[in-house]
Amino acid sequence: MNVVNDTCCSWINDLDRRSNIKNLDKDKSCDWLIVGAGYTGLSAARKLSELHPNKKIIIVDAQLAGEGASGRNSGYLVDTTLNDGFTSNKELSNYKKKTDIYKLGIDVVKKFIKEHQVDCEWNDSGKYFASSNEKDRKILENFSKTLLKLNFEHNILEKDELGKRLGTNFYKLALYTKGGILLHPGKLVRAMVDTLSGNVELLENTQLNEWSKNSDTIICKFNNHKIITKNIIFCTNGFLKSLGIKNNYNFPLTLTASMTRSLTDTEFKSIGEPKEWGVLPVRPMGATIRMTKDKRILIRNTAEVHSPFKMSKSDLDKRSFNQKLGIKKRFPSLSDNIIESSWSGIVSRTRNSSQIFDKIDNNVFVAGCYNGSGIGVGTLFGEQIAIKASNENSDEIEIIESRSKPTWLPPQPFLNIGVKTRLAYERFKSRSDI
Template structure:
């Protein structure tokens, strides 16, 4: 699995390049090996380092640590999600279970930031679920009733008030939830790299070629060496399926996003000088939009079945053009050439929007499939899968294990046909929201 590093993501380009990158160059022995150095893998490594200070932990990533989906997401630390369709009392209970996991995710990230004094542009401003379609008022009203029953603080806003808050008259209705947090994902994951315990050895640009497990040993093969370990934790999220992990229960989707340069003072005044905000779509394939702390606009309005390892420049340019249209629809007064960078990233999905968190063999553990909530849930699951793999137990694990388990997926080619058909349908329903 060869994954390509690139310099197309603004979040990553905001950071000072690291100069301490090492790759596997010889055979190694260790007590623990973790595959994947995003939020989950870094969190797992940090917790294992704390639990087992005298044991050797190796953390592996196929590209630069933290520069996959962890740095490429939109920077939402979510408290609630909309497109789950919970209405009955039984479904409300399931929604509450999911929201409890989100809350635990927020708390574990807060704890990390406080403990290590991390600057990641943390902003507890909440988020908006917004639509330009007045008919979506019914969806948001029903969602408001759900949130009220569960005790989540929120407010409904309409066009004139939204224009003041967002700087655009595009949206007709929105629901704002108070518990969501906006942050800079690249800064957060870089801090996780910089604070790894001393007994964690990080190897990057090191692709796992093959692995095998017996009752007392795990063997991982790489281009320039083999690692023997007592236990393994897979934390590769969107690449779980390609490594053969729970392959009948998860699938990757490729998302693309663009970010503008910082708006000039005149441009910012022309949209009313709004405070930082984040909008998620009411309809699943609508656009995610952010106004960042430094007056940049981020937009993500594509999700598709695509080769997860690389997107060509030509393909990326086509998607960037759609994002240019999305920005112009919302901010027609801004220049046409305002987009500074565009990038792709991989998320992992399950059929029923649940997460993977389990022991799959005597010494093999896995956590992943965050369905778009990877900052908080990924960090939480990394910490807790390390605890579970250490044969310890916590109340957090109890909460995680009450969730619905991922459901079985159709085999190929039926799976891809089904996913593509659903995406086409959702894209049509949200065609005015790109």
């Protein structure tokens, strides 16, 4: 089944259309094949080209490069994620390993931006974990204790101060962390496409249908042609499972988001002219909300088990309606027809929120499953899986491989039943913040 994305993502539509698009039009061979041209695959290609300047590298994507989940996310480069209930030193140690990986991710993105002078609207404004439910105070207080132990600068804010900062009185409390970054994900990933080296061939709208390994040769079949390669790196994230990669350790979720047009000067003044900000929910199924640099409001308030290959317009419209309700709850003075675009995207999850970073066979490698932290961690893992696949090591790889490994998932249909049940439960618990 071919991947079919809607064409309504505001981040992507902010960009100039590309004209240099090539697809697979004949059989090819290469030294390295990378499957997936998002943050991870593009980062892997960039590092491989540095390590092997005389080798032939091909990167393929079933869609246009960077226009899958990478260009469709909410644009948070995170330093921390909210985890409740750290009751032992072991749990604290595991969380520190997570945040060490987040820091490495921020550093590798920052290095890329500096090296290539990328304008992706980088804003180190931090982020808010906010809730409209006073009962969530205990969660934030426990999280604060964890952050204090790890020396993360943060503070808990009450409703009045939040209202001044965010331009909405919807939230009752929030925990603010200073280290998070907001950026334009489409501009960042487009820069990664535009700066690929000369020994990297990018093939788009080229979907891998089947792959097999015969001794040290890997044969990859596409719609009409094939690529024979010596080494392969899978960087397809939400589509790993459809390719039979780490089947029992990951599953895809479909998320939908909407973005408003830019607020008029009058509308912006009516909500207090806040600076750019980003809110993440305290509970897993609450809404992610952003006020962008150009005065647009983004909302993401759905996550579900859905076909990762296509969402129909009618299905997308239903979700867009829910997002309009979410915006009106927070900004009742704004007009009803303020949403300009809505879109879907695919993320990959593991049972214990760990990432996949593995050699799965001789010359076969995989990186993915970022559980909502794909900009930084995806870029980091792409670079480091290229190093690992080249039989080299790094301090970063040692840190990555010290993390908890993804845990086993039950087979279908039990997996989908379990995931849907859990999502329904979390949706009920988060109902006031959707």
